[in-house]
Amino acid sequence: MAAAVEEENFFSRLIFRDQRITVFQDPTKxxxxxxxxxxxxxxxxxxxxxxxxxxxxxxxxxxxxxxFVDSLCRRLEGEPPSVKSLVRELFPIFxxxxxxxxxDPNIAPPRDxxxxxxxxxxxxxxAMGEGQHGGAIxxxxxxxxxxxxxxxxxxxxNDVLHVRSMRQIQTGEELSITYLGGPDxxxxxxxxxxxxxxxxxxxxxxxxxxxxxxxxxxGACDAAxxxxxxxxxxxxxxxxxxxxxxxxxxxxxxxxxxxxxxRDHDELLERMVALEQLxxxxxxxxxxxxxxxxxxxxxxxxxxxxAAHGFLHPHHRFLVLTHAHLAQFEPKDREFSxxxxxxxxxxxxxxxxxxxxxxIDDYIFLAMLDGEFDGKKEQCLLNxxxxxxxxxxxxxxxxxxxxx
Numbered sequence: 124m125a126a127a128v129e130e131e132n133f134f135s136r137l138i139f140r141d142q143r144i145t146v147f148q149d150p151t152k153x154x155x156x157x158x159x160x161x162x163x164x165x166x167x168x169x170x171x172x173x174x175x176x177x178x179x180x181x182x183x184x185x186x187x188x189x190x191f192v193d194s195l196c197r198r199l200e201g202e203p204p205s206v207k208s209l210v211r212e213l214f215p216i217f218x219x220x221x222x223x224x225x226x227d228p229n230i231a232p233p234r235d236x237x238x239x240x241x242x243x244x245x246x247x248x249x250a251m252g253e254g255q256h257g258g259a260i261x262x263x264x265x266x267x268x269x270x271x272x273x274x275x276x277x278x279x280x281n282d283v284l285h286v287r288s289m290r291q292i293q294t295g296e297e298l299s300i301t302y303l304g305g306p307d308x309x310x311x312x313x314x315x316x317x318x319x320x321x322x323x324x325x326x327x328x329x330x331x332x333x334x335x336x337x338x339x340x341x342g343a344c345d346a347a348x349x350x351x352x353x354x355x356x357x358x359x360x361x362x363x364x365x366x367x368x369x370x371x372x373x374x375x376x377x378x379x380x381x382x383x384x385x386r387d388h389d390e391l392l393e394r395m396v397a398l399e400q401l402x403x404x405x406x407x408x409x410x411x412x413x414x415x416x417x418x419x420x421x422x423x424x425x426x427x428x429x430a431a432h433g434f435l436h437p438h439h440r441f442l443v444l445t446h447a448h449l450a451q452f453e454p455k456d457r458e459f460s461x462x463x464x465x466x467x468x469x470x471x472x473x474x475x476x477x478x479x480x481x482x483i484d485d486y487i488f489l490a491m492l493d494g495e496f497d498g499k500k501e502q503c504l505l506n507x508x509x510x511x512x513x514x515x516x517x518x519x520x521x522x523x524x525x526x527x
Contacts, residue, residue, distance in 0.1 A: 133209060133262045138170040138283065144298060146266060151330075155268045156298040162288050165514040168275065168298065169286035171261050174209075176248055176282065178257030191245070191258045192238045199232075207232065213240045213265055243325050247304075248279060259284075270299035270331040271310060271317055272341070272476070276515045287515060289478060299331070311440045311474055313349045344474050350436030351391065353377040353384035361436060362386055394434060401427045402441045409448060417452070424449050438470040446470070447481075450488065457492045464488050478511035486511070 134140070145159045162168070177194035179186050186194075199207055211232055232240070241258065248259040261284045267275065275298050277286045292298065302325055303309035309320050314334050321329050333341055350361040360379040366372070375391060377384035401423055408420035427445045435442055446467040450460050468485040475481070486508035494501035512518070 132205070133212070133266075136172040136174060136261070137263050138172060139167065140170075140263070141166065141168045144168055147297075152268050154266045156266055158292045158294055158296050158298065160294050162292040164288055164290045165517065166288045167285065167517060168288060169264055169267075169284070171264050171284050173248075173279075173282045173284070174260045174262045176257065176259035178248055178255040181254050181256050186257045188238070188241065191241055192234060195237050195241065195260070196234055199237075209262060210237070210240060213244045213260070213262075239326075246277075246279065246284065267298060267300045269302040269321065269325070269327075269329065270297075271301065271303070271314075271329060271333040272331060273299045273301045275300050278516060285517075287517060289476070289514065308440065308443070311348060311443060313345060344438075347436045347438040348440050348474060350439055351375075351386070351395075352434060352436055353379070353382060354386060354433070355382055355384040358382050358384055360384075362391075364388075394430070398427065398430055398435070398441055401430065402444070405444060405448060420448060421452050424452075437466070438473055443467060443470045443474075450485075461489065461492055464492075478514050480515065483508045483511045483515070 141162070143158060143160045143162060144156050147155055147157050149155060156168075175195055175198050177186050177191045195210075199210065241260065244265040245258045245260055246264075247256075249256045259279070264277070264284050264286060267277075267286065274289055274292050274296065275286055276289045277284055277300050279285070286298075286300070288298075301310055303317065303320065309317065312320070314337075318329050318334060321327060329335075332338075333345070337345060346361050352358075353360045353362055355377065358377060358379060360377050360382060362375045362384070363378045364373050364375050366374070373388045375386040375388060404423045405420065405427065408423055424445045427441060428449075431439070431442055431445075446463040449463040450467060452460070464485050468482055471477075471479055471481045471485070486504050490501045490504035490508065493504065509518075
């Protein structure tokens with residue numbers, strides 16, 4: 124038993140690793156994975172058993188950061204040096220310290236260092252089917268670096284992390300996942316906000332191509348996330364601000380060279396503050412959806428649409444959430460629901476890409492709306508959902524169950 128543990132290494136918990144991917148070392152990022160040859164969309168690249176997890180029942184709040192770190196400290200007590208060394212390698216700060224605690228392989232890493240390990244390499248663990256949620260650490264999968272425009276997708280099932288390609292990956296291209304998520308859709312934010320979140324939570328400045336060298340198309344997509352529209356009827360362009368110097372007033376002008384549309388800075392800020400408050404109220408009402416009068420959330424959504432009309436870009440992050448909420452109301456009014464599902468799907472495809480789990484959910488919801496009246500259309504919509512589900516999750520010979 125002890126001998127088996129001594130042989131533990133970063134890859135010992137791998138069930139499967141595609142031979143077409145290799146490990147590389149980067150002076151800035153550290154280790155990562157790259158494609159040794161072209162990979163097709165929907166390829167299973169990694170399957171790995173969990174190294175350590177700590178969960179609680181979904182009937183109570185998920186374990187806190189400190190609770191997980193305490194559980195990891197207990198796990199490492201009595202473990203052989205080989206296992207302690209594995210955890211050290213997850214956060215390179217160990218090599219910067221001359222303290223015996225930080226360098227001696229026989230001593231477990233100090234608690235502060237383990238806190239950083241979990242902060243930078245932990246995975247959220249939401250086994251809702253098992254009624255558990257919390258956190259987990261996977262060793263080999265910790266090599267996967269972040270991108271705000273990832274080419275891989277991961278999910279956890281039965282304590283096994285699965286990594287799959289979302290699209291075709293070229294030879295030499297780095298494999299990436301996103302570290303961003305959550306109900307507030309952190310990935311659906313401008314570059315400044317994404318970088319701020321990543322720096323705070325994961326201690327690095329993102330230099331992915333979406334952040335550092337966005338293409339013209341990607342730049343236009345990101346501009347829409349926080350885009351404010353030109354007030355000139357029929358223009359549809361986004362406003363840009365400029366300031367001659369620190370003492371000069373901020374000027375908002377249309378980005379289209381041929382348009383002279385302007386917005387007053389103070390009025391613009393006032394409207395944005397009011398919209399931010401409506402957005403925050405939606406999040407609060409949605410979180411307490413079962414406790415509050417549903418008309419309260421509906422009212423906040425409708426007020427947002429009215430206040431944003433002609434002011435925010437249709438793909439603005441405030442409106443994406445609003446359409447997602449409105450699609451849930453009045454399911455008997457199929458046209459009302461369909462309108463908001465389609466607007467939500469269009470924005471997600473445009474900003475986050477396709478396939479995406481939210482796009483799958485939207486196709487299934489559309490199929491539910493139309494299924495009662497048009498079986499052929501329902502099947503077409505479910506086929507669209509199935510194609511995307513197979514790329515992200517894989518069916519492994521199982522039938523596609525859209526009720527799951």
